Amino acid sequence: MLRGMARPTLTLAALATAAVSGLEITSAQRHSRGSHGDYDAVDLQSADGRRLLVRVPNSVSAETEQSADLVALRALTTGVRGRLDFRVPTYIGQVPFSGTRAIVSDLIPGDVYSADELTRDADVADAVGRAIAAIHSLPTAFVGEAGLPQASAADSRTAALALIGRAADTGRLPAALVRRWENATDDDALWQFPALVINGGLSADSFLIEGDRVSGVIGWAGLAVGDPAKDLHWLLGARGANAEVALAAYTSARSGGIDRLIAQRALLYGELELVKWLLHGIDARDSAIVDDAVSMLDGLVEGVHAEHVSPLSPETGPIMTVNDVERMLDRTPRESARRDPGAHLLTDSYDQSEFERYREGEAAGPDADATGPIALDLTGFGDSSAPSGTSEPDADTDATTPDQDARNSDSS
Template sequence: MARSHLTLAALATSAVPGLDVVQARKHSQGAHGLFDSALIIGSDGKQLIIRVPVSQSAETEQSADLVALRALTVGNRSRLPFDVPEFVGQAPAGNTRAVVYELLTGDSFDADALTGHVGVSGSIGRAIAAIHSLPTSFVAEAGIAQHSAQDCRTSTIDLIDRAAATGHLPAALLRRWELATDDDALWQFQPTVIHGSLTADSLLISDDAVSGVLGWSELAVGDPAQDLTWLLAARGEASETALAAYNQARQGSDHRIAQRAMLYAELELARWLLHGTDTKDQTIIDDAIDMLDGLVDTVHSHTTHPLNPTTGPALEVSDIEAILAQTPRTAVTHEPKGSMHTDSYEVSDVDDSRFIPSDFSDSEFAPRDPAETAAYTDADLRDALGDAGAGAGAGADTAARTDDQASRRSSSE
């Protein structure tokens, strides 16, 4: 049974010494199935969010998020043009723990709205670039996962091989993706600090600028293309502005990043298929097959244009984010200390190395010969988005996945 906002308020007073609660109310954002959550207002006017995980996977995510927030020290945060959630306190809550964060100001919007405004889009590009410009040393010091370009390439090949082994991967897509992994030039990039699970839901907007970034549980060093996948799928007219602002801030240091992000988006369908086969859920398997077939149709319908880095993948951003929400992203190699069987533990007790972000599908997409691998233009792709969504059971199944995406909202929501 879900904990009431009054129960959560009582837990908050245990977690934060001296807290005098004057108001508490249910906080639904970010709590769809993963957390019991409430907004707490203290007598000093401070607004806090308290969250209690309701499953082992939610607790693992929360623990990883705390490791990342701990690593993002004052010095690191000062390099970012936005706020990051602040850990305030914790308290035992049955077999798990309640964690309290400061509430970040700002509003949430979907990806198309975020990329529909030039000013906001530019701020998004610069915000992502700021994350990627952080020094990688602090990630190593925190014991958080680091992946080389070759690691990213190898894990991508493994992902494709596993998807092919299901027998459900169309030959045209297998060929298309293998061409990408065979192209050495696609993997000549410098790994950076990455958010790791960035979507529109991760961003808070105030005064037409990014004011906060949430959900840091998959912080790592890896392929920066991973953080751009959702952006390239957005339909807003100013989506290209975000990418241009990003490239300008990063001084164009990674010329193939958009192409790798596009491939990564397509490979989310492979992840979705594997999730279905791993869980033996035929509904998910059928959904993935339909979406893969839709992607094949798009690829083979448009063969006259080389793949353009400014185009998006043949998926609607809501499809990508919904799949990201449903598909397990974090591989835990050991039982974390903060398991549901432990009453509580301090943030300093977390073994950082136990939270290993998912393997990467970070490659670029530049066929050796345009005739070998079909491609498509921006307009073609956007026309195909509806086909991919419709063919994937866009009704109840997609709605359910979209609802669950909200549950991945960040630690301060």
């Protein structure tokens, strides 16, 4: 059984020395936001001046996530990382422990902020937008070489349909939402986009901030080729004054151009998070989660007909804005998972909630079609007649050169 009392700091420090040959630790302190986190974690200072982090998962789901993160970090070779202007965690070593394993990585300095706080300062918002664009501009070849998921535009559409269909079969989805979402998946224009490298699980918690720059991006378990809109729906829900600054920076920094309807799909994905929450409650046989999800879905129906709604596409008509969806998501029982501003990620007993871990996997091949540049005014995203533009950049074979050290390390 993975979950239990928090492991002592000295125990985790000792595990780190067992995982990393020759490691000498001069200090160790716990990284924790409480006793109910997904990981026990300790911040280490080594004799050679390195800052390291050792983490042990406290649940099966956290262990699964940690394994997926390791696979992704190994796929992010030196060549690929060289295309990014921020740091990605580096795997250092591991050791079996108590039915699971302790993982040691480097500790990237930086503070974690909420989505609202990230978009409160224009310079920070700009840096976040450019960081997302850098991820989406990576060559796709290394993802397939690492055996990570690849989903074309058609695959993404099929996955959304399957999710809606499964939820509709429960009999708990309002008919109005089923019709609206099915109309969205029927809108061919909405699903004409290039499949790109995506983090697959981006949220405000993913970004480490130093001053006004992004010092690191962590949490790569969802690394894949897929729909770039999946990395944006959290940003469209930010209530900071500079959310559009982040979107403008993303647009200008993206090589190859982006599709005009990316915002509509991001809005759709934001709403479908409620569907995932409902299905999680049903799978877990947790009536409280199910009731909460149903309540939020009912609120979404009301928002569909409210005066402040915005269009998803000409075919589907108005839906609730991501801002409203995010406000409802805030009501889900995940308050213990929220990170305090100023805390480090890749820390702690890090409390990523069941809701955010409940993500569907995708697999297929990348789609090469591309469309034209985006317009930043979100009210203008309803034009499904957007022209096509430049295509996705070709893969750079130099950037996908395998990192031999990582490939020779233990398998995840």
